[in-house]
Amino acid sequence: METVRADTIELYNRYFGFETRHPLVGIVRFDRTEQTEPYRMHFGFYALFLKKTAGCVIDYGKTRYDYDDETVVGFAPGQTVGIHPLAGGHSPECIGLLFHPDFLHRTPLGQKIRQYTFFSYSSNEALHLSSEERIVVQDYMEKIARELQHPVDRFTKALVVSNIEVLLNYCMRFYERQFVTREELNHDTLGRFEQLLDEYLDSGAAARLGIPTVKYFADKVCLSPNYFGDLVKSETGKTAQEYIQLRMTRAAKELMSAPGTSIKQVAEALGFQHPAHFVRFFKRQAGCTPTAWRSGADA
Template sequence: MNTIRSISQFHKLVSLPEPLHPLVSVIDLAKITYTQSEIWKGFVNRFYCVALKHDVKGKLKYGHQYYDYDKGILSFTAPNQVQYLDLQNIECGNGWLLIFHPDFLLRHNLANAIHQYGFFSYTVNEALHLSAEEEQDLLMVLHNIERECKHIDKHTQEIIISQIELLLNYPQRFYERQFITRKNNNHHLLEKFEQLLNDHYNSPAEKPQGLLTVQNIAGLMNISPNYLSDL
């Protein structure tokens, strides 16, 4: 499996100059041009990605399934998630991408706390949709991080990490709002969940796989385990 190990390597792969900071970068998607590299046919990143996007056309593949890359407006990926990108049918569109390496969080509480943000395991078709006001809140934080990357001193890490924490706390609120406003759709998901349980335990057929797990059920429902748990 191909590996994108550094922020600098990623910049080169999307035809951007060297990042202002070696461990964190805020990227204007309109300035991206993907290089024709074999790496996109199957790769993992060694860093976190938060994408705030508009009009992005193309397909991104997780595991064995393709997802529309233009669904939703805010999406998250964690390090070491396997991805496949179809360069034949992609347009970068407009928006912003925050990428930061786990090493940037060392000796900070966020290094451990970041695993509590379940949306880093949400698949792209479960991306977060934002209101105009919510989007402006996130853009303000992204621009603060971008500006701080230009001033690397002993305060830089603490200031940027505080902004990253704020950026991650906003989606916690926004996802709760999305779950509420999509109550009817989520109700159908829960009905499907109950039906799968009933079918499993009421079926006379032998069940070699044993007890159903959240991972099993989420796979049958075509959603991620974390998204199912948060419902």
């Protein structure tokens, strides 16, 4: 399958035959007239696509979601995705916003772009929209498109960046809503995570494989690490890493309560290569050293 390197917006536009009105930002439109073969694309810029119709499968999501109408997908610089047209080879109808990181240079949005976590996934999940939400997203893309029709002047960048920022803020609102509307599935995922974490610590897997990581459990529940972390945070108020550390601390206390168990044995059971690393971890979590905790528990 062909891999297209779209390191710049101009290269992307050239591949699809779009006009480049600005080298660092643009709005593109696809309709269902295009015939295309499967391909992979490497992005050198941010891209946000509102897909209006079915027409392709994108290699980025690992979970089947409960919405199947309007979706937004976001890609970040450095990501590579696979595009597989459905039967007939037509591309989906969609509108897309493209903007290069250089366009955000010396702007407040450039300093906080990483806060928009739907861009940051190594394996992305789609944002599913209601009809009303789709109208909001399309409206701001149209505003940006109209601004780009004007000759570039000293107001262009400020106006376009401000509209991009409002659009991204709306997408974050819709993204967080997605956790609420998928509450039952989220609970199931959290329950599975807790079960897997307990098994990891109780079965001796930590001693063999090392300290448990967010990525390990995200892979097990078929989600990307960032989406999984956001899900855990929305359900528990703690990050996935904090949740793992709390469970490790509890497991450490359980192990240290067993007579004759050394600090070295506890450290190894939890995946620490050196007891000193475990001592620092435990003191940070529990507020005292393992030896001090054990002395207090024995008192």
